[in-house]
Amino acid sequence: MRLELSIALRHLMSRERRALVSVITIISIMGVIVGVAALITVIAVMDGAQHDYLAKLIDQYAHLEVWQFDEAGAQRPGENYDAVRKIMDQDPEVLGASPVLQGFAMLKRDAKFDNMASIRPVQIYGIDPKLEEKVSKIVMQPKVLKEGEVDLDPPLQGTKDPGDHEIVIGCELAKLMRLGLGDEIYAITGKVAHTANGIVPKQSKLRVAGIYKSGVYDMDSKVAYTSLKTSQDLQMIEDEVTMIHARLKDPYRADIVKAHIQDVLETKFNKRYITRSWGELQPEFFRALFLEKLAMYIILMLIVIVAALNIISTLILITMEKTRQIGILRAIGASRRMIARIFLIQGALIGVVGTASGTLIGFLICYILKYHIPKTLIPEAIYGLNGMPVLIQWDTVLTIAALSIGTCLLASIIPAYGAARMKIVEALSHD
Secondary structure, three states: HHHHHHHHHHHOOOOOOOHHHHHHHHHHHHHHHHHHHHHHHHHHHHHHHHHHHHHHHHHHHHEEEEEEEEOOEEEEEOOHHHHHHHHHHHHEEEEEEEEEEEEEEEOOOOOOOOOOOOOEEEEEEEEOHHOOOOOOOOHHHEEEEOOOOOOOOOOOEEEEOOOEEEEEEEEEEEEEHOOOOOOOEEEEEEEEEEOEEEEEEEEEEEEEEEEOOOOOHHHHHEEEEEEEHHHEEEEEOOOOOEEEEEEOOHHHHHHHHHHHHHHHHHHHOEEEEEEEEHHOOOOHHHHHHHHHHHHHHHHHHHHHHHHHHHHHHHHHHHHHHHHHHHHHHHHHOHHHHHHHHHHHHHHHHHHHHHHHHHHHHHHHHHHHHHHOOHHHHHHHHHHOOOOOOOOOHHHHHHHHHHHHHHHHHHHHHHHHHHHHOOOOHHHHHHO
């Protein structure tokens, strides 16, 4: 094997009169370098963005949701919800559980309907503030908010938890509606009220008790919190909830915990429950992430494939240039396998040198992106990111390296086979 390696190195670094081979060799290596560096950089940024988003998702949202359904599959009001909550609280893996009443409303600044452009749709969560403290980070650490300030630090800044006829809104919604602490707004939930003027949409006046910032734009602009009683009043229902949600000690064990809790609840109450983990709450998002990463892999691997085509060209040219030397090797006893190994080693060397160099350059680019790109270039309000997200995962790097070197080896099979099949007499007579 040492002889094959020595010959392969001499072929690649040849300084004979035909410099074209050396130039194409350099181009081949550069192609591998660019492909590997681009793959590592882009995948690291994508992994970083995904990691940051998941961290916020796990931090801000509940890890489990429990819904009750009837035999026909229709959602039912949460009966015995306090008993369900207590059973969930008893699970050693659950940090806390809290009832939630979900609803939708239109918020506007005044009772009149003359300015429809100022109306904003929101999803309202009716919560028990004391119980919710163990589940949601938004109500865990309230801070005092200065009058008129909306550029907040997480998680919640306000006077107190939402009481009766009070609401906590996101910072982006506060900006859009120009609201501050203590301002009054009106909520329309689709229910109607019978008045002397006939049937009109029911409006409820609420006071802004707090403004929160989660870092997720959709949440900060479209989600509001009220007390459970206020939410029930808005929707004109009695003592009912939509679901019980919970926070876990280890969110990555959510699928295991949900199966256990669902089994316990159905055995205890003889009713049908649906338990969903945080990963199931946004399936389209995770599917889109997977497809986006797959597409990026394919697109960037095309760069490596182009480099592999250059490798084929390089090795074919080397075969043509070294035909006489191949004939001499065959004449003095070199086997066809030895000749093939020489060219396979050349392809492997190009792959290893290009992959190693590309990996180092990829790491350097990732370092620059993470620590030397101004945060002002990535507005947090739009992208929900505090700086360029970069996360290098070693299993991903090893996969990229293996794919790159493997592609280079595959590319060298064709010229290696051609060189091995060369006839001794024809090779020796080649000029």
